[in-house]
Amino acid sequence: MDIEYKKNIPLQKKDVISLFSSVEWRSQEYPGDLMSGLKNSDCVYTAWEDSLLVGLINALSDRHMVVYFHFVLVRPDYQHKGIGQKLVTLMLKEYKKVHTKILMAYNRKVRFYKKAGFKKVGYAKPMILTDMADAGE
């Protein structure tokens, strides 16, 4: 399987919606906002097999103090092949000099992010205010 990784390329709505639908994420229900959000992201890496969008990660950042990784997803058929870890690694390289990297890990994905160096901290808890029911799930 030949996977190509691309940085900040223009994305088609149909490709993005197809990817987000594949993992049943509710963000797909807001296609306009989702596309604008990706366009306004500081950085987006995508993974492709030929013309099929198989994975994506985006970053929101001030490029100095903090970067937040929001979407991290890989098509189910393409999971467990190292694509997710590669996307995270590309972003960690991109933001190497930024002091703090943050993300919200689903409980079942904690081990995946630990492999990339992220850790849970005792002094803080993730908190969220959203109008999206069951955000992300």
Ligand SMILES: CC(C)(COP(=O)(O)OP(=O)(O)OC[C@H]1O[C@@H](n2cnc3c(N)ncnc32)[C@H](O)[C@@H]1OP(=O)(O)O)[C@@H](O)C(=O)NCCC(=O)NCCS
């Ligand atoms: C989280 C997610 C992005 C990971 O993507 P992925 O491409 O499967 O990630 P990787 O293949 O790098 O790693 C996943 C697992 O496969 C294993 N793996 C990697 N390459 C492998 C290979 N060649 N053969 C077998 N297993 C492999 C990894 O060790 C890892 O194991 P772990 O789950 O025990 O840590 C993916 O599961 C996903 O999109 N899930 C739905 C959306 C989601 O939950 N996103 C995260 C929000 S916090």
